Amino acid sequence: MRIAVTGSIATDHLMVFPGRFTDQLVQDQLDHVSLSFLVDQLEVRRGGVAANIAFGMGSLGMNPALVGAVGADFDDYRAWLERHGVDTRSVHVSTERHTARFLCTTDQAQNQIASFYAGAMTEARNIELAPVADRLGGLDLVVVAPNDPEAMVRHTEECRQRGFAFAADPSQQLATLTPEAVKSLVEGASYLFTNEYESSLLLKHTGWTTEDVLDRVGSWVTTLGPDGVRISGRQHDPVVVPAPQEKEKADPTGVGDAFRAGFLFGLRHKLGLERSAQVGCMLATITLETVGTQEYALDRATFSDRIARTYGEEAAAEIEPRLRV
Template sequence: MKIVVTGSIATDHLMHFKGRFAEQLLPDQLHQVSLSFLVDRLVIRRGGVAANIAFGMGVLGERPILLGAVGPDFDDYRAWLTKHGVDCESVQVFENLHTARFNCTTDDDMAQIASFYTGAMAEGRNISLQPTVDRLDGVDLVMIGAHDPEGMLRNTRECKEAGIPRAADFSQQIALMDGEQLRELAEGAAYLLTNDYEKNLFEQKTGWSESDVLDHVGIRVTTLGERGVEITGRDVERVHVPIAREVRKVDPTGVGDGFRAGFFAGLSWGLSLERAAQVGSMLATLVIETDGPQEYVVDRAEFVKRLGEAYGDTAASEVAEHLA
């Protein structure tokens, strides 16, 4: 499958707070909160939801097409992604802006407080999908991930006009968008992806009930943290896939992106929704075991072995046929 991945491309500044945010937040003082957390670790990693997803698909042997906006500081990052199987020909450079930057602090409970500098990502609204479609002589799916809201809407409209299937994945931008925008992004999507919190916020903002949503999208995928992932749809039986247990927890940044990479790689291989979600869950586990969203390595034998331990020998053998 020719899958275009749109969304943020960013540098991640990841820090660790030795303590619990919950112990520092006073419920009756949130209106005047003023806190500074002394962190004991800083690492700088490549990130951004679109780049993370494209990287994950690339290391699984796919050839995803990355579409997004970056600054002139992207050269090393481009080389990294290209080395790992990502088509970066549709990434546009804006010379007067820095590539977007994600600053995130994680506590001992794996809770996170973050801020995001948009930088070049704000130019996403000026990037058309059509030149990429023309270059590739058509595409099979466009993943519309979180970046500039106007850019997300533009890409959605282009997909609708061209009849290209799409996956709607608002992620962090759901907080900035109103009900009308969210309904437009979701309407007619082949896939709608959220985590559990975003699912509830989406329903609240759109005014759609859980059953209403399934009248507007093909398949709904909801990640549930340690409870795994749930998949529902108008014409599919409800599927629940538990997590693939990690051997250690290092950093949760990019775990959801890892799931999406594995899930859509699995679908590209022709696997069932359940099996694709198992691939996604296994890849997400590799992410949480690693310091940074693109620092993990997929060893084919080890990946298949751990997948079998989590989901059984049949799952392992089916995936082994496709894993590069």
């Protein structure tokens, strides 16, 4: 199964200020703010939704094609992804902009001041999927993950025109997309990924009912946080899969991306919706237990053992032979 994952590729620059932002604010000068905070911690992490999904798929033994736009500063990140099984040959490198960056400073009270630099991501709208399909000998599924909004719409339109099956994952961009754009991204999707909040937001933006959405997609995959995942569709019975018990909650960032990676692994190996969701929930839990979206390392025996303890020996027996970790 040849899968292309389109979407954002970024780095996260996370800083910690050993004080409180509010202590630096002068009440009668809030219309003339000019502040600088001396931070004592900085972590630079690899991120971006498409990159996180592709990393998870590669870590499970797949070779997904990552499709997105980056800057000339991508070399180290590219080497990391390729070492973890990701095909980066369809990543566009901008000659004018840096790779997208999320910069966030957190104070002792957990208040945050953040900025997002889209950078090269704005050029993703110029990427055509046909050359990717030609290079791979076809595309069985295209994941349209959060990205430059125009790129998301164009990728979806090209999938329809060329007959590529696609998975719609508007998630983080739902709040900024127009109702018509959201409808365009969802209509005809083989799979629609949202969490519970995003499901409500999607219905509010489009004016559709749940039944309207199910009329337009193959399967609607809704992640439920600690309660696991629910999968609904016209052509199959509802599927509900609980989440495994986590060892600790280290960092929730990227958990949804990891679920998608595991779910797509299951689809690739024709494991069915329930087993695919079980792999997704397990990978999401492992990510939750790790600081950083791409910092986990998988062990085949441990992964299979946790599957067996959570979902039963039969599930482990079906999933374990497909693992390439």
